[in-house]
Amino acid sequence: MLAHQTSRRDFLKGTGLLIVSFSIARVAPTFAQGGTGAKTVAPEELDAFLSIDPRGGVTVYYGKVDLGTGVRTAITQIVAEELDVPLLRVEVVEGDTALTPDQGPTYGSLSIQNGGVQIRQAAATARRALMQEASQQLGVPAGELMVVDGTVRSRTGDKQVTYGELIGGKTFALKVDKQAPLKDPASYKIVGQSVARLDIPAKVTGQFTYMQDFQVPGTLHGRVVRPPAIGATLLSVQEGSVKGIAGLVKVVRNGNFLGVVAETEWGAITAARQLKATWSHWEGLPEQRCLWEHVRATKVNKDDVTSNVGDAVQALQQASKRLSATYDFAIHTHGSIGPSCAVVEIKEGKLTCWSASQATHNLRKQLAAMLSIPESDVRAMYVEGSGCYGRNGHEDAAADAALLARAVERPVRVQWMRADEHGWDPKGPPTLVDLQAGLDPNGNVVAWYSQFFIPEGAAGNVKLVAAELAGLPHETSMSPGNIIQNSAIPYAFPNVRTVAHRLAETPLRPAWLRTPGRMQNTFANEAFMDELAAAAGADPLEFRLRYLNDPRGVELLKRLARFARWEGHPSPKRQSGHVATGRGVSYVKYELTRTYVGAVATVEVNRKSGELRVKHFAVVQDCGLIINPDGVKNQVEGNVVQTVSRTLREEVTFDRSAVTSLDWASYPILTFSEIPDVDIELIDRPTEKPWGVGEPATAVVPSAIANAVFDAVGVRLRSVPFKPAKVRAAIQGA
Amino acid sequence: MEPLAERGKAMPTAIRLHVNGRPASVTVADPDMPLLYVLRDNLGLHGPRFGCGLGQCGSCTVHIDGESVRSCMMPLSAVGKGKIVTLEGLGTPDKPHPIQKAFIDEQAAQCGYCINGMIMEAAAFLARNKNPNEAQIKEILANNLCRCGTHLRIVRAVKRAASAMQKGA
Numbered sequence: 001m002l003a004h005q006t007s008r009r010d011f012l013k014g015t016g017l018l019i020v021s022f023s024i025a026r027v028a029p030t031f032a033q034g035g036t037g038a039k040t041v042a043p044e045e046l047d048a049f050l051s052i053d054p055r056g057g058v059t060v061y062y063g064k065v066d067l068g069t070g071v072r073t074a075i076t077q078i079v080a081e082e083l084d085v086p087l088l089r090v091e092v093v094e095g096d097t098a099l100t101p102d103q104g105p106t107y108g109s110l111s112i113q114n115g116g117v118q119i120r121q122a123a124a125t126a127r128r129a130l131m132q133e134a135s136q137q138l139g140v141p142a143g144e145l146m147v148v149d150g151t152v153r154s155r156t157g158d159k160q161v162t163y164g165e166l167i168g169g170k171t172f173a174l175k176v177d178k179q180a181p182l183k184d185p186a187s188y189k190i191v192g193q194s195v196a197r198l199d200i201p202a203k204v205t206g207q208f209t210y211m212q213d214f215q216v217p218g219t220l221h222g223r224v225v226r227p228p229a230i231g232a233t234l235l236s237v238q239e240g241s242v243k244g245i246a247g248l249v250k251v252v253r254n255g256n257f258l259g260v261v262a263e264t265e266w267g268a269i270t271a272a273r274q275l276k277a278t279w280s281h282w283e284g285l286p287e288q289r290c291l292w293e294h295v296r297a298t299k300v301n302k303d304d305v306t307s308n309v310g311d312a313v314q315a316l317q318q319a320s321k322r323l324s325a326t327y328d329f330a331i332h333t334h335g336s337i338g339p340s341c342a343v344v345e346i347k348e349g350k351l352t353c354w355s356a357s358q359a360t361h362n363l364r365k366q367l368a369a370m371l372s373i374p375e376s377d378v379r380a381m382y383v384e385g386s387g388c389y390g391r392n393g394h395e396d397a398a399a400d401a402a403l404l405a406r407a408v409e410r411p412v413r414v415q416w417m418r419a420d421e422h423g424w425d426p427k428g429p430p431t432l433v434d435l436q437a438g439l440d441p442n443g444n445v446v447a448w449y450s451q452f453f454i455p456e457g458a459a460g461n462v463k464l465v466a467a468e469l470a471g472l473p474h475e476t477s478m479s480p481g482n483i484i485q486n487s488a489i490p491y492a493f494p495n496v497r498t499v500a501h502r503l504a505e506t507p508l509r510p511a512w513l514r515t516p517g518r519m520q521n522t523f524a525n526e527a528f529m530d531e532l533a534a535a536a537g538a539d540p541l542e543f544r545l546r547y548l549n550d551p552r553g554v555e556l557l558k559r560l561a562r563f564a565r566w567e568g569h570p571s572p573k574r575q576s577g578h579v580a581t582g583r584g585v586s587y588v589k590y591e592l593t594r595t596y597v598g599a600v601a602t603v604e605v606n607r608k609s610g611e612l613r614v615k616h617f618a619v620v621q622d623c624g625l626i627i628n629p630d631g632v633k634n635q636v637e638g639n640v641v642q643t644v645s646r647t648l649r650e651e652v653t654f655d656r657s658a659v660t661s662l663d664w665a666s667y668p669i670l671t672f673s674e675i676p677d678v679d680i681e682l683i684d685r686p687t688e689k690p691w692g693v694g695e696p697a698t699a700v701v702p703s704a705i706a707n708a709v710f711d712a713v714g715v716r717l718r719s720v721p722f723k724p725a726k727v728r729a730a731i732q733g734a
Numbered sequence: 735m736e737p738l739a740e741r742g743k744a745m746p747t748a749i750r751l752h753v754n755g756r757p758a759s760v761t762v763a764d765p766d767m768p769l770l771y772v773l774r775d776n777l778g779l780h781g782p783r784f785g786c787g788l789g790q791c792g793s794c795t796v797h798i799d800g801e802s803v804r805s806c807m808m809p810l811s812a813v814g815k816g817k818i819v820t821l822e823g824l825g826t827p828d829k830p831h832p833i834q835k836a837f838i839d840e841q842a843a844q845c846g847y848c849i850n851g852m853i854m855e856a857a858a859f860l861a862r863n864k865n866p867n868e869a870q871i872k873e874i875l876a877n878n879l880c881r882c883g884t885h886l887r888i889v890r891a892v893k894r895a896a897s898a899m900q901k902g903a
Contacts, residue, residue, distance in 0.1 A: 068846065068847070068882060069844060196838070197841060197843070199843075200837070200838050200841060200843050201827040201830070201838055202827060203846035203849060204821075204837045204849055205821060205822065205824070205826050205827050205830060205834055206779065206782075206822040207822075207827060208780075208846065210780070210783070210847065212783060212784060212847075213774075213780040246746075246763030247763065265771050269787075270764070336845075336847075337785050337845075337880070337881050338784065338793065338847045339784070339785075384845075385845075385847075386783075386785075387844060387847060387882045388845075389881075415784065417787060418785070418786040418788060418790075630841055634841060634844060634884070634887070637884070637886055637887070638844055638882045638883035639883070640883065641883030641884075641885055641886070642881065642882065663788055664788070664791055665790060669881065670885075671875075671876050671879070672871075672872035672873075672875045672878075672889065673869075673876060675872075675886060675889075677886070
């Protein structure tokens with residue numbers, strides 16, 4: 001396994017191509033001679049995704065990346081399965097613009113669903129071509145051949161040839177064939193198994209090279225000095241303030257971009273802390289205590305009607321019982337444990353960037369645009385960093401490194417400090433939702449009308465901090481992610497209208513952060529659904545089933561009821577005592593098109609202190625075909641624990657000038673003693689498509705907790721985070 | 735505390751350390767530089783990681799004379815003759831320490847960036863407490879942060895390690 005890791009790192013450092021061409025006895029005439037010219041990255045080409053060396057080693061070129069989720073192991077499983085080669089013979093190269101096809105950024109829980117499925121099809125195409133070639137060489141019909149550990153054998157056992165011999169150092173020179181037959185899932189031996197993650201032994205022994213550990217020869221250390229106010233102008237820099245710092249190479253100023261470069265990391269840190277600069281005053285942020293008034297008053301640039309059935313407005317007026325509520329969800333930071341880091345080298349006009357970017361192909365375009373150089377002169381390579389849950393600061397650190405490397409003409413490593421990360425990573429934007437619904441005299445829902453106040457934009461490129469500060473070319477529109485998803489609902493009510501009012505601005509630079517929009521929207525929808533169940537005097541799980549006509553969704557909720565030992569009753573429970581317990585249910589069909597998740601949260605609420613403990617989560621998930629069950633469970637556990645943290649604790653704070661929650665004391669996250677137990681049931685459907693798992697379970701967590709609190713104490717928590725003061729106020733106000 | 739300017743101007747100083755069972759000599763410009771940067775940058779030991787530089791998250795944890803220490807806050811000059819052990823000093827992929835093995839067996843990592851701190855904190859603890867219960871494990875890790883939400887697996891791994899070490903594994 002170590003050799004695996006080392007060879008990959010060596011490879012990343014090199015600029016040469018992996019395809020080595022040397023002739024052996026049986027060179028297949030169907031395959032093209034490789035090794036000359038650049039490797040193709042065109043997504044229609046099989047060679048873009050896969051190569052097999054003469055010794056039978058398989059290299060997968062994966063345009064997406066492993067952000068610490070274990071997806072590299074899953075991709076290895078998919079390819080090893082489809083080609084029938086041992087796992088350890090498969091190597092995965094990730095997110096290298098010179099070598100991997102652009103499979104889109106690693107977001108949206110699409111690594112397997114899109115990225116893996118594309119690679120599976122490439123592997124199926126390769127397998128068919130290899131079998132045809134073997135058939136020809138061995139003189140045995142393809143139907144009488146089998147593959148064992150990368151060797152094609154006749155079923156009679158007397159003839160065989162290896163993949164390495166068949167490919168003979170050549171490339172495939174074939175298009176990926178969407179019709180190439182896939183293996184029958186019934187015959188899977190590797191896919192569907194909880195294969196141990198390939199990276200963990202190196203990670204737990206200090207042998208793994210994270211982005212934060214990566215350097216090239218001659219690398220200098222850079223640190224950024226950000227403005228004390230987001231929109232401040234740099235008036236002057238007193239370079240004398242850092243005179244004499246050992247190893248200081250340069251103070252780099254470019255407009256409002258300011259940074260230092262030194263021979264040593266500590267030299268750079270010391271210089272960045274000590275550098276005196278004068279900035280203009282700026283107070284362009286709203287008052288945080290008036291955030292929701294600000295959001296509501298922000299100019300609406302357009303309305304996205306995300307669903308419209310019947311006439312919800314009229315049906316509301318005619319309903320015998322009407323409910324309305326407003327939900328809000330605070331601004332969150334990514335909070336990767338390792339702050340963003342990147343290395344950039346510019347040599348003879350060619351820029352090479354190593355970063356933990358989830359979107360190296362897009363980063364390449366952004367760096368080229370920022371420096372006004374051709375895209376062909378930029379190569380962006382992925383090196384895995386600390387956990388990444390969306391578009392955090394990696395791309396920005398890369399842009400910082402690019403400006404510093406350009407200024408000193410040496411490779412520069414930029415490591416953000418904790419305050420850079422908490423202060424300047426793009427944020428999950430504030431979300432405000434107004435909901436109204438109407439019931440008929442029998443407690444049936446006759447109308448649902450929701451309005452979301454969320455920034456405009458989708459999942460484009462997020463502007464680079466350095467480019468903006470330096471006044472270099474950069475994006476001017478916002479890219480908060482596809483945050484209108486799951487604003488529409490999975491329930492079949494006769495009249496439904498869901499509208500997203502897309503706001504012209506939001507206080508802090510927004511970007512997607514795990515389950516963007518889907519989590520906030522599902523929080524509002526599923527908590528309000530619970531309000532309707534209570535108004536109808538119905539058990540909340542049974543109430544959902546009344547309006548679900550999707551068989552997989554119905555099955556999921558029924559299995560959840562069994563798995564969680566759900567004892568149906570209308571909420572709230574009647575109980576006395578200071579500490580009340582309750583259970584709440586929530587359900588999502590991710591983006592209304594894929595992964596189904598249902599959860600039951602069990603909570604304890606202290607009526608006096610307002611302290612809320614999440615004791616347990618039971619989760620049932622249907623993501624279709626499961627590649628690695630333990631990998632999926634690891635993701636679901638992570639979704640739940642991280643989102644309990646976000647729901648109970650997290651809120652970015654800011655004054656009129658800048659973010660003020662700049663460390664873990666001012667932005668606390670959940671700690672060990674507060675972690676709920678999590679039990680998970682996975683519904684495996686081997687003949688279905690494999691759907692994403694990195695985000696969906698997050699969507700149900702805040703609402704399941706809110707609904708459990710209502711079950712416990714009969715009050716609705718409609719504002720995340722559910723800090724004790726808010727819970728106490730809600731209880732006292734009830 | 736001296737002004738940084740004065741510290742930054744300090745003359746290069748040679749410092750002797752004892753790391754992972756061997757003596758190591760480093761020359762640094764600032765003897766008050768935190769130990770973390772010597773380990774990572776001068777000695778190439780990447781087990782200890784930079785997370786916050788504030789002693790809040792635990793990613794940088796090492797052992798000095800068997801005690802867990804946040805190396806991002808530990809001035810080099812204060813290390814003295816202390817015997818330093820990093821994650822690399824516990825074991826290797828081929829010969830993992832029982833705690834490292836337990837983390838592998840429990841698949842107790844997502845990104846794995848915080849895991850250095852979890853293992854080092856737990857290792858120091860288990861050396862003193864052979865048979866901890868779950869609450870004690872959670873308490874000893876109370877100031878170690880994980881963002882991926884791997885806590886449940888981490889606790890299981892520490893329990894597994896405790897049990898394996900008791901059996902003399």
